[in-house]
Amino acid sequence: QVQLVESGGGSVQAGGSLRLSCAASAYTYGSYYSRYCMAWFRQAPGKEREGVAAIDTAGGTVYADSVKGRFTISKDNAKNTLYLQMNSLKPEDTAMYYCAAGRGTYCYDPVRADWYNNWGQGTQVTVSS
Numbered sequence: 001q002v003q004l005v006e007s008g009g010g011s012v013q014a015g016g017s018l019r020l021s022c023a024a025s026a027y028t029y030g031s032y033y034s035r036y037c038m039a040w041f042r043q044a045p046g047k048e049r050e051g052v053a054a055i056d057t058a059g060g061t062v063y064a065d066s067v068k069g070r071f072t073i074s075k076d077n078a079k080n081t082l083y084l085q086m087n088s089l090k091p092e093d094t095a096m097y098y099c100a101a102g103r104g105t106y107c108y109d110p111v112r113a114d115w116y117n118n119w120g121q122g123t124q125v126t127v128s129s
Contacts, residue, residue: 002032004099009123016089022082022099022120031077037102039111040084042095051111062109089127096122
């Protein structure tokens, strides 16, 4: 199975920005991200996993209400890389962030974890007040 590897997490003060990346390794059949819906999820300690944003194969996007206007999901099919640009970060954005590949080209709204069957290991984002 293709491995998804996240990077770009870190610690930032409230109001700051971070850009997360998710690279698909060992995929040799063209663009992985042109075949599947891709998404970002997050999970804070003691909380359920939350779907943050998703992008389908045509570039259509879905966002959770909590991040609309602040986060932007995008992808570079040629580089097999998914991105999450996070601006105006808040302490409540603190979580482990995961990228995931869906079971098909379509992305459900809202972003639902059961649609995704390939997950990365996560990257930690910490926002201090």
